[in-house]
Amino acid sequence: xxxxxxxxxxxxxxxxxxxxxxxxxxxxxxxxxxxxxxxxxxxxxxxxxxxxxxxxxxxxxxxxxxxxxxxxxxxxxxxxxxxxxxxxxxxxxxxxxxxxxxxxxxxxxxxxxxxxxxxxxxxxxxxxxxx
Numbered sequence: 001x002x003x004x005x006x007x008x009x010x011x012x013x014x015x016x017x018x019x020x021x022x023x024x025x026x027x028x029x030x031x032x033x034x035x036x037x038x039x040x041x042x043x044x045x046x047x048x049x050x051x052x053x054x055x056x057x058x059x060x061x062x063x064x065x066x067x068x069x070x071x072x073x074x075x076x077x078x079x080x081x082x083x084x085x086x087x088x089x090x091x092x093x094x095x096x097x098x099x100x101x102x103x104x105x106x107x108x109x110x111x112x113x114x115x116x117x118x119x120x121x122x123x124x125x126x127x128x129x130x131x
Contacts, residue, residue, distance in 0.1 A: 006117075030121050033088055033114065037123045040081050041108075056081040062105075062130040071096045071106055074127075078108070089114055089121065104129040 043055030061074035075096040082091060089112040097107045105128040112121050 030114065033086065033112075033121060034123050036086050036088075037082060037110065038125065040085050041078055041125065041127075054081075054085060058127060059130070062127060066098050066100060066104055066106075066129055068098060071098050074106065075108075082110070088116060092120075 040054070041056050041058060044059050045055040045057035046052045048054045056078045058074055058078065061070055061077070064070045075094055078096075079091060079094055082089075092111045092113060093109075094111075095107075095109045099105055099107060103126070105126055108123075108125050108127060110123045112123070113119070114121055
């Protein structure tokens with residue numbers, strides 16, 4: 001059985017705060033993995049000078065019409081990048097739904113298994129269509 005108190009993943013928080021001891025705030029375990037997934041999805045490809053291949057490049061899809069075909073292509077791009085850049089998980093399922101209203105965009109839901117602990121995790125985000 002997995003030790004749930006063990007830290008197996010750690011990263012700086014998106015909005016780090018300096019503690020009284022001078023340390024930067026971090027996120028751990030499932031929160032670190034979800035932050036990594038979010039970072040992979042939301043980073044435009046080519047925007048990292050030191051690693052221009054990092055990022056799913058979804059901004060191009062968000063300017064396209066809201067269709068299932070666009071959703072499927074964007075989903076493939078996202079999954080491919082997560083598989084490349086997030087080795088701590090194995091994706092179990094992905095679901096990308098198209099929404100016209102109340103806000104136009106795509107609802108993405110990913111379920112995964114954390115390989116270190118063999119526990120389940122999930123990630124959900126709404127990707128707003130750009131005009």
